[in-house]
Amino acid sequence: MEFTILGTGSATLQLTRFPSAFVLSVDNECILIDCGEGTQHQILKYKIKHTRIRTILISHLHGDHYFGLIGLISSWSLNKRTEPLTLIGPPGLLEIISIQLKYSGTILSFKVDFIETKSTVSEVVYENDLFSVTTIPLIHRVPCNGYLVTRKGSERKIIKERIPEDFPLPYFKKLKDGEDIFDELSGKTYKNSELTTEGDPEVKVAYCSDTAYFEEIIPIIEGADLLYHEATFTHELIERAKSTFHSTAGEAAQIAKKAQVKQLVIGHYSSRYKELDGHLSEAKGIFEATLLAEEGLTVKV
Amino acid sequence: MEFTILGTGSATLQLTRFPSAFVLSVDNECILIDCGEGTQHQILKYKIKHTRIRTILISHLHGDHYFGLIGLISSWSLNKRTEPLTLIGPPGLLEIISIQLKYSGTILSFKVDFIETKSTVSEVVYENDLFSVTTIPLIHRVPCNGYLVTRKGSERKIIKERIPEDFPLPYFKKLKDGEDIFDELSGKTYKNSELTTEGDPEVKVAYCSDTAYFEEIIPIIEGADLLYHEATFTHELIERAKSTFHSTAGEAAQIAKKAQVKQLVIGHYSSRYKELDGHLSEAKGIFEATLLAEEGLTVKV
Numbered sequence: 354m355e356f357t358i359l360g361t362g363s364a365t366l367q368l369t370r371f372p373s374a375f376v377l378s379v380d381n382e383c384i385l386i387d388c389g390e391g392t393q394h395q396i397l398k399y400k401i402k403h404t405r406i407r408t409i410l411i412s413h414l415h416g417d418h419y420f421g422l423i424g425l426i427s428s429w430s431l432n433k434r435t436e437p438l439t440l441i442g443p444p445g446l447l448e449i450i451s452i453q454l455k456y457s458g459t460i461l462s463f464k465v466d467f468i469e470t471k472s473t474v475s476e477v478v479y480e481n482d483l484f485s486v487t488t489i490p491l492i493h494r495v496p497c498n499g500y501l502v503t504r505k506g507s508e509r510k511i512i513k514e515r516i517p518e519d520f521p522l523p524y525f526k527k528l529k530d531g532e533d534i535f536d537e538l539s540g541k542t543y544k545n546s547e548l549t550t551e552g553d554p555e556v557k558v559a560y561c562s563d564t565a566y567f568e569e570i571i572p573i574i575e576g577a578d579l580l581y582h583e584a585t586f587t588h589e590l591i592e593r594a595k596s597t598f599h600s601t602a603g604e605a606a607q608i609a610k611k612a613q614v615k616q617l618v619i620g621h622y623s624s625r626y627k628e629l630d631g632h633l634s635e636a637k638g639i640f641e642a643t644l645l646a647e648e649g650l651t652v653k654v
Numbered sequence: 655m656e657f658t659i660l661g662t663g664s665a666t667l668q669l670t671r672f673p674s675a676f677v678l679s680v681d682n683e684c685i686l687i688d689c690g691e692g693t694q695h696q697i698l699k700y701k702i703k704h705t706r707i708r709t710i711l712i713s714h715l716h717g718d719h720y721f722g723l724i725g726l727i728s729s730w731s732l733n734k735r736t737e738p739l740t741l742i743g744p745p746g747l748l749e750i751i752s753i754q755l756k757y758s759g760t761i762l763s764f765k766v767d768f769i770e771t772k773s774t775v776s777e778v779v780y781e782n783d784l785f786s787v788t789t790i791p792l793i794h795r796v797p798c799n800g801y802l803v804t805r806k807g808s809e810r811k812i813i814k815e816r817i818p819e820d821f822p823l824p825y826f827k828k829l830k831d832g833e834d835i836f837d838e839l840s841g842k843t844y845k846n847s848e849l850t851t852e853g854d855p856e857v858k859v860a861y862c863s864d865t866a867y868f869e870e871i872i873p874i875i876e877g878a879d880l881l882y883h884e885a886t887f888t889h890e891l892i893e894r895a896k897s898t899f900h901s902t903a904g905e906a907a908q909i910a911k912k913a914q915v916k917q918l919v920i921g922h923y924s925s926r927y928k929e930l931d932g933h934l935s936e937a938k939g940i941f942e943a944t945l946l947a948e949e950g951l952t953v954k955v
Contacts, residue, residue: 365733366694368698368699390692390694390722391692391695394667414754416724420721420724424721443757445756449750449753449757452746453715455746456747457716495759
């Protein structure tokens with residue numbers, strides 16, 4: 354998977370930072386996570402193929418996480434997109450989008466499946482052949498979910514050159530499932546370990562924005578290959594973080610450490626921070642494998 | 655007045671053009687006209703003082719004319735703005751804004767007076783000491799109004815150094831109204847023309863976007879000091895202009911010529927035009943005093 358950052362800002366407008374938006378690519382599909390104002394501009398700038406985006410996850414209904422969605426959807430319809438879209442987000446989102454489409458006289462050129470999230474319980478809200486999406490209930494001022502995207506592991510991979518020419522077709526499925534095979538007709542035994550290699554492992558990316566420090570998410574994100582966690586403030590503003598239901602860089606790192614994730618990316622920076630060295634050193638002091646989010650950065654997972 | 659262009663694009667997203675948004679400053683006040691996605695970014699970039707914007711005019715509910723409004727209003731509230739706002743726009747606008755404020759749990763820090771426009775009849779929808787706003791019903795795919803902003807003319811200006819020391823206070827008002835004065839007590843006559851000069855004239859700025867070629871607007875905008883008229887296409891796409899209820903540069907110029915305005919600004923360019931020489935020469939061929947809209951350009955009126 355690849356995790357591309359389109360916006361690192363928070364609620365207050367900043368000329369140098371866009372609000373939250375991220376693209377997670379899973380093989381040929383893209384998942385857009387949050388969609389602040391200007392996201393369609395960022396998608397164009399960073400040359401992300403619109404038609405590959407089949408799923409959009411919206412965490413909550415604060416503007417810096419979704420005000421760009423109606424513009425993106427409208428543009429897709431103007432461009433006569435036909436690929437269906439799965440839109441996952443909190444109650445109210447569909448109503449907000451629908452009312453704007455109604456007044457602009459727009460009938461979308463593509464199908465939208467809306468999946469409404471609950472913010473009280475973690476659950477698998479979507480699944481396809483490639484990946485599943487699990488909600489991560491967060492603590493914020495309005496109902497808010499993070500998302501865990503799990504790319505499914507693949508079956509064992511067959512080493513073609515080791516397969517005999519007369520190998521019966523039905524045995525391929527058994528090999529992929531990891532079984533040894535005894536062929537009654539020929540009396541031969543085929544050892545799975547000689548004909549296959551391990552499949553791709555399951556890969557997990559967790560997205561947590563916006564939230565106060567909240568240890569209840571740890572069992573859900575445990576061992577994730579990548580965790581994006583908001584870090585609006587640094588430690589000297591921990592009281593402000595608490596009162597606004599946001600996190601500090603140190604708190605994001607604590608979560609990463611306790612959940613034993615492999616990589617942490619922090620972002621959602623308050624506009625008061627022009628330099629981010631403080632964020633980075635604060636987080637790295639607790640969890641070394643920390644990266645600062647920056648617009649246009651792609652992290653391979 | 656000063657007319658500042660924040661966006662010259664049309665419905666299709668363009669990396670090099672922002673969607674429609676304009677700031678008309680009238681003395682110390684600013685009027686924001688339309689508010690496409692990213693307008694708050696443009697306001698910040700061009701250093702327009704937010705608190706001076708007391709009036710917002712929205713022409714219609716196509717996204718490239720209003721998707722930036724909820725972000726702007728939300729940001730103002732985050733910044734604890736207290737200056738009241740008069741919001742003028744079509745039916746549906748207040749509903750769209752209100753529902754988004756509701757779901758984000760926002761109670762605005764400032765008062766909003768909403769004035770709903772009709773799109774069938776031209777009327778004065780707002781007036782204060784400085785200016786009045788008249789709607790200009792246009793022809794588009796959804797209800798749509800242009801706006802005529804009329805800065806009021808001032809009273810005659812008194813030439814202070816010519817006023818005698820014992821000049822009675824009540825006479826000032828009469829002088830400003832243009833009257834000659836006969837002072838019964840002293841038997842003196844004061845000639846208005848000797849003690850005053852002309853006041854500032856009325857100034858008119860007309861904004862017409864989006865619309866098909868529509869001559870019925872001419873009586874409303876006649877003699878305007880500045881006309882902004884959309885010119886989405888050039889003449890070779892006149893059939894497309896007709897079918898989408900937009901105008902060509904030549905049609906915008908025809909309107910300017912027939913309405914005998916003093917200056918025409920054209921904009922709302924289709925994304926297919928990278929160069930705008932065609933727009934300019936087509937319009938100038940019909941109406942010489944034509945300017946191309948460009949982001950950040952301020953036209954003094």
